[in-house]
Amino acid sequence: MPIISISQLSKTYATGFTALRDVSLAIEPGEIFALLGPNGAGKSTLINIVCGIVTPSSGTVRVDGHDIAIDYRTARRTIGLVPQELTTDAFETVLNTVSFSRGLFGLRPDPGHIERILRALSLWDKRDSRLMTLSGGMKRRVLIAKALSHEPRVLFLDEPTAGVDVELRQDMWRLVRELRQQGVTVILTTHYIEEAEEMADRIGVIRRGEIILVEEKAALMRKLGRKRLTLHLQQPIEAVPPELADYELALAGGGRELVYTYDTRAERTGITGLLTGLAAAGIRFNDLHTEQSSLEDIFVGLVREEGGRA
Amino acid sequence: MNRVTGMNWPAVRAIYRFEMGRFWRTAGQSILAPVISTTLYFVVFGAAIGSRVSAVDGVPYGLFIVPGLIMLSLLTQSIANASFGIYFPRFAGTIYEILSAPISPLEVVLGFVGAAASKSILIGLIILATSALFVPLRIDHPLWMIAFLLLTAVTFSLFGFVIGLWADGFEKLQLVPLLVVTPLTFLGGSFYAIGMLPPFWHAVSLLNPVVYLISGFRWAFFGKGDVSIAISLGMTALFLVICLGLVAYIFRTGYRLKS
Numbered sequence: 001m002p003i004i005s006i007s008q009l010s011k012t013y014a015t016g017f018t019a020l021r022d023v024s025l026a027i028e029p030g031e032i033f034a035l036l037g038p039n040g041a042g043k044s045t046l047i048n049i050v051c052g053i054v055t056p057s058s059g060t061v062r063v064d065g066h067d068i069a070i071d072y073r074t075a076r077r078t079i080g081l082v083p084q085e086l087t088t089d090a091f092e093t094v095l096n097t098v099s100f101s102r103g104l105f106g107l108r109p110d111p112g113h114i115e116r117i118l119r120a121l122s123l124w125d126k127r128d129s130r131l132m133t134l135s136g137g138m139k140r141r142v143l144i145a146k147a148l149s150h151e152p153r154v155l156f157l158d159e160p161t162a163g164v165d166v167e168l169r170q171d172m173w174r175l176v177r178e179l180r181q182q183g184v185t186v187i188l189t190t191h192y193i194e195e196a197e198e199m200a201d202r203i204g205v206i207r208r209g210e211i212i213l214v215e216e217k218a219a220l221m222r223k224l225g226r227k228r229l230t231l232h233l234q235q236p237i238e239a240v241p242p243e244l245a246d247y248e249l250a251l252a253g254g255g256r257e258l259v260y261t262y263d264t265r266a267e268r269t270g271i272t273g274l275l276t277g278l279a280a281a282g283i284r285f286n287d288l289h290t291e292q293s294s295l296e297d298i299f300v301g302l303v304r305e306e307g308g309r310a
Numbered sequence: 311m312n313r314v315t316g317m318n319w320p321a322v323r324a325i326y327r328f329e330m331g332r333f334w335r336t337a338g339q340s341i342l343a344p345v346i347s348t349t350l351y352f353v354v355f356g357a358a359i360g361s362r363v364s365a366v367d368g369v370p371y372g373l374f375i376v377p378g379l380i381m382l383s384l385l386t387q388s389i390a391n392a393s394f395g396i397y398f399p400r401f402a403g404t405i406y407e408i409l410s411a412p413i414s415p416l417e418v419v420l421g422f423v424g425a426a427a428s429k430s431i432l433i434g435l436i437i438l439a440t441s442a443l444f445v446p447l448r449i450d451h452p453l454w455m456i457a458f459l460l461l462t463a464v465t466f467s468l469f470g471f472v473i474g475l476w477a478d479g480f481e482k483l484q485l486v487p488l489l490v491v492t493p494l495t496f497l498g499g500s501f502y503a504i505g506m507l508p509p510f511w512h513a514v515s516l517l518n519p520v521v522y523l524i525s526g527f528r529w530a531f532f533g534k535g536d537v538s539i540a541i542s543l544g545m546t547a548l549f550l551v552i553c554l555g556l557v558a559y560i561f562r563t564g565y566r567l568k569s
Contacts, residue, residue: 051410073318073412081410087403091335092328103324104411146407 001065002026003154003185004050009059011045019045021209023059027187032180034196035189037206043189044084046206047156051081063154077105080152084159086139090132094123097131098145105150117145120175137168144175155179157188161195173199221292229260229271231278232287241281247274321413325421329395333429340429341436344383348437351379352444355501366503367534372445377528378500379441384434384459385466385495385520389487392426392470397477415561419471426467427460434459448531454539455530461546462523468553475560494520504536519549
């Protein structure tokens, strides 16, 4: 059974703006699911509905089999949320605010658990500091600590590494992996494709309130990936010979490299023909290499493609 | 979660302690301010003016104003504490945590309103203690005094909670307390008995709901009020029910809380 089942979920705000259109999605227990989408695509609205912050216009959401409207207490106890905005109580101390969060979820105080979380997030030394004295990155850690204070089985991370430094980003990735090992399901939205590529098991792409794709990350990259073949020429050339125009080659490296982009999904990649054409044109090369498209390339291509259709 | 009541008491306690924490953080200001203002009222109304005013309904003027002074602070503090308590998380964005926690509307109200009422009752008692330094206190019905103190603090904390949810800026947060509550309190017989007014203004004063609160509270002190104790109690209870209805409506519709 999916840990989260979203069925035909729609949301139209009072302003008339439709943020979600008939979204259906199933998140499996223990997976890391990355939700990608441009600004205003509906990522945060989707998360906020599941967490109880926004009321859906129609559709249902079940968390571990519990309807978020009917059995909201059980559903919400399962979830931890790290919001996108750095919203903190400026005058509170780290320890107090994290303990407060645990209390909100109906749990008895557990200083040992709170200490473990704060140590894992390198916050223990700052436990008596007021939040207003912390840096942005530290505040982000506090929000994560608050979300983990009640030992959730599902963790939502809404743009978790927006505006944080490289070190903290690495720390967070490590933490997310550790959580997965403990059986926690992680759903993250991100602008950093690198983040999804690094961590996600599955990827969903949302655009204009509609889920346009849900796919295993590896399969997605295999299925949609484009490759670049770079040929290192023995002698530089000034222009691509006209007889090779069909291959839409790009000249790079001061005329010493020819770059050919091809679709791995295509029945014919055109590589054989290209190599034959190069030999016929008298162009020789001493090395070659291929590169797989990054997830970012795939994402941009997909969003553009869908945008073109719209 | 309590298995018998089904209530999330740890959450109520967490909100209550969090809100009270703010009060204790600024304890100097929270406690000193009412002590100073009460002292000033006694200097101005008690000593300077009060010495020229004869006893009201047989009660020396300095003593007569004690219930009104407490009620004045109780109303303004209840509203200010509760409205700020719920408005600030909305303003700062931390309200997300409350909305996404397994808490019922009743538990949210208990936490916030309970803390706001506790703070204002504490301030009311501080004013009472300060008054004892200036006049020999007399409380004919101490249990009724406590009952009125509680009822008024809870009712106006609920009212403040509604204002805190309605307000979409700090200006609006101040609007009702400054432009409505404070004038009504001053005109509600804090410093005089409405029977001292000409008949027309006496009749107009009866439209002021604060009159019934102060009258009931004063009855608890001196056994005499502007209106009967039953009417005072009934009006206070009515206002409580109206505030409860407003809060219930807000949570049912998600007004200003959920989009």
